[in-house]
Amino acid sequence: MILITGGSGFIGSNLANYFISKGYDVTVFDNLSSGKVENLTSNLNKRNFNLIRGDVRDKEFINSSMKGVEEVYHLAADPSVKDSATNPEGSFRINVDGTFNVLEAARKNDVKKIVFTSSSTVYGETKVLPTPEEHPEIPISNYAASKVAGEVYISSYASTYGIKGVVLRLANIFGPPSAHGVMYDFYKKLLADPQKLEILGDGKQSKSYLYISDCIDAIVLASSKQKKVYDYFNVGSAEMTTVDEVAKSMCSVLGIKPKFEHTGGKRGWTGDVVKMLLSTEKIEKLGWKKKVSLKEGVKRYIEWLKTAE
Numbered sequence: 001m002i003l004i005t006g007g008s009g010f011i012g013s014n015l016a017n018y019f020i021s022k023g024y025d026v027t028v029f030d031n032l033s034s035g036k037v038e039n040l041t042s043n044l045n046k047r048n049f050n051l052i053r054g055d056v057r058d059k060e061f062i063n064s065s066m067k068g069v070e071e072v073y074h075l076a077a078d079p080s081v082k083d084s085a086t087n088p089e090g091s092f093r094i095n096v097d098g099t100f101n102v103l104e105a106a107r108k109n110d111v112k113k114i115v116f117t118s119s120s121t122v123y124g125e126t127k128v129l130p131t132p133e134e135h136p137e138i139p140i141s142n143y144a145a146s147k148v149a150g151e152v153y154i155s156s157y158a159s160t161y162g163i164k165g166v167v168l169r170l171a172n173i174f175g176p177p178s179a180h181g182v183m184y185d186f187y188k189k190l191l192a193d194p195q196k197l198e199i200l201g202d203g204k205q206s207k208s209y210l211y212i213s214d215c216i217d218a219i220v221l222a223s224s225k226q227k228k229v230y231d232y233f234n235v236g237s238a239e240m241t242t243v244d245e246v247a248k249s250m251c252s253v254l255g256i257k258p259k260f261e262h263t264g265g266k267r268g269w270t271g272d273v274v275k276m277l278l279s280t281e282k283i284e285k286l287g288w289k290k291k292v293s294l295k296e297g298v299k300r301y302i303e304w305l306k307t308a309e
């Protein structure tokens with residue numbers, strides 16, 4: 001049986017829907033703080049699917065929910081860099097304590113493998129682009145620090161207790177049913193006023209964006225193919241796109257020409273990494289390849305956003 005924490009959120013629900021469609025027994029463990037049951041509706045009545053409303057901060061409950069589980073995909077987190085600056089303790093309790101509770105539950109229940117969604121932000125502000133996995137992790141946000149903490153505990157549990165650990169350092173992932181991130185933010189603003197678009201920072205922040213189906217392919221592949229007791233992989237696209245270019249691409253799909261209004265400064269928010277490009281050679285060696293271009297991904301996401309209104 002597979003247990004997916006955060007399995008009703010954006011990436012987690014895509015992963016849960018994938019495994020359920022392949023016939024695996026899947027339990028989603030989620031406190032529904034940002035995740036939605038609607039993201040899993042196609043599977044609500046399937047016999048191989050179970051939804052537990054629970055919080056990873058509740059160590060007794062996560063422990064009792066892991067009985068009979070063989071593999072854990074740990075995605076539950078507060079994914080907001082901004083929140084981690086304004087509420088560092090809240091972010092720490094979910095992302096660090098929560099991950100520790102998940103690992104302890106895994107150890108006590110003889111779980112064989114844990115797959116963890118880390119982040120490109122762990123590298124901080126580096127001049128080495130594309131950034132390879134062996135680059136030092138020097139976080140510039142509390143969120144990134146919490147992901148480094150999760151990674152090193154997974155490495156330690158792999159070595160100490162033989163629980164296989166797989167870490168995926170994800171770039172900016174977008175697509176349905178995401179309800180956060182730069183594209184979602186732009187869409188909401190443009191819906192409210194198609195004449196102008198407020199862009200946080202100077203619009204020149206340059207990052208790698210990856211469509212959700214390519215991200216799910218990478219998680220599934222790394223989980224099934226990697227041989228070591230612990231390993232870690234970057235997951236992203238090979239090109240950097242500026243925030244202004246993301247806005248232009250969305251406006252072109254929507255057929256509108258708003259005035260861009262930049263709030264100024266090189267960062268969009270505290271802890272924002274202004275240039276991010278991951279080297280993906282390592283996961284490509286396992287057989288992963290990006291399939292969806294940014295243009296195509298933006299088109300698909302906007303089509304979905306229109307129907308989700």
Ligand SMILES: NC(=O)c1ccc[n+]([C@@H]2O[C@H](COP(=O)([O-])OP(=O)(O)OC[C@H]3O[C@@H](n4cnc5c(N)ncnc54)[C@H](O)[C@@H]3O)[C@@H](O)[C@H]2O)c1
Pocket residue numbers: 005006007008009010011012029030031032033034035036054055056057074075076077078079094098117118119120169170171172173174179181
């Ligand atoms: N989306 C991205 O671009 C991106 C990039 C890098 C890493 N990640 C990581 O991938 C994972 C999934 O991100 P997402 O974009 O799907 O975010 P999301 O907010 O859509 O999903 C997070 C899920 O975790 C649940 N959750 C939050 N706190 C919880 C708690 N205390 N107990 C149980 N469940 C809880 C939420 O209800 C939600 O369903 C996160 O770990 C995030 O840090 C995401």
